[in-house]
Amino acid sequence: MSAPDHAHEMPGSLWQQAISATLHCLTGCAIGEVLGMVVGSALGWGNAATVVLSIGLAFVFGYSLAMRPVLRAGLPLAAALGVALASDTISISVMELIDNAFVVAIPGAMDAGLTSALFWGTLIASLAIAFVVTVPVNRWLIARGRGHAVMHQYHH
Incomplete structure (x- = not known):
């Protein structure tokens, strides 16, 4: 049984x-x-620890931003977290996979340092590429009433 098509409501x-x-x-x-990336680099952490921190913080901030309109709409914290998890988990996962894979794949980018154009250019490029790859994923989810379609009723 397929999910109802909620895209027409948005x-x-x-x-x-x-x-x-x-x-x-x-x-x-x-x-x-x-x-x-800034914290991990500034503290001299290795690539793996820096990537893990970056991914963890991306999920924290992503879910936090997703929860704001839901909490404003009056949902309790646990319900708002459920909506955020349902709406953003796949999108954040795809984005993080793509952007971290790109940063790690560019030789020297993670070790270039905070004052390096290589560090910042790679980070900016990784987010741009992740955006381009994630748009069709979100389109597919929304067309099936999933992803951000789950949040639409809470946006005013």
């Missing part, structure tokens, strides 16, 4: 909705990703 085309959802996801991911 304003804009599926592509517009997917871009909007991905920009929302990118915001939380970018905050966490940049913070994690």
Whole structure:
């Protein structure tokens, strides 16, 4: 049995909705990703620890931003967390997989240091590539009433 098609209840085309959802996801991911990379690099952590911190913070910030409108709509914290998990887990996972794989794949990027154009250029490029890859994923989810479609009723 397939999920009901809720996409018709949301304003804009599926592509517009997917871009909007991905920009929302990118915001939380970018905050966490940049913070994690900066902290890990500043503390001299190895690549694995820095990537783990970045991913963890991306999920924390992504879910936190997703929960804001849901909490404002009056849902209790546990229910808001459930909505955030349902709406953003796949999107954040795809984005984090792509952007971290890209950063790790660029020779020297993780070790370049916070004052290096290589470090920042790679990080910016990784987020841009992750955005492009995640938009069609979010479109697919929204068309099936999943992903950010789950949150739509709470946005005012």
